[in-house]
Amino acid sequence: MERKEVIQQVEGLIKACGADLPKDESYDAYGNKPLTGPLFRMTGIDLGYLFLLVERTFAVHIDAEELADGQFNTINEIVDLVLQAALSDKQ
Numbered sequence: 001m002e003r004k005e006v007i008q009q010v011e012g013l014i015k016a017c018g019a020d021l022p023k024d025e026s027y028d029a030y031g032n033k034p035l036t037g038p039l040f041r042m043t044g045i046d047l048g049y050l051f052l053l054v055e056r057t058f059a060v061h062i063d064a065e066e067l068a069d070g071q072f073n074t075i076n077e078i079v080d081l082v083l084q085a086a087l088s089d090k091q
Helices: 003-016 044-058 064-068 075-090
Strands: none
Touching: 003 044, 003 075, 044 075
């Protein structure tokens, strides 16, 4: 799985949860912005739905510990978790 491909798919899942991606900014500008912040305005329920979509779409399992540590709150963090989980599942 290529990082760029995962980023594009995660962006699509975020849109499916009802959030809009910034139109005037590049990915580099918003990839580390919190999804629950003023830019994306996602709720905790939205993040829960996004979590389920991410696990189903990428056929990976993300540990609850990583969620509790707040590692599922930016696009880059989600992409990192997906790529790590995909590697773990292959081994």
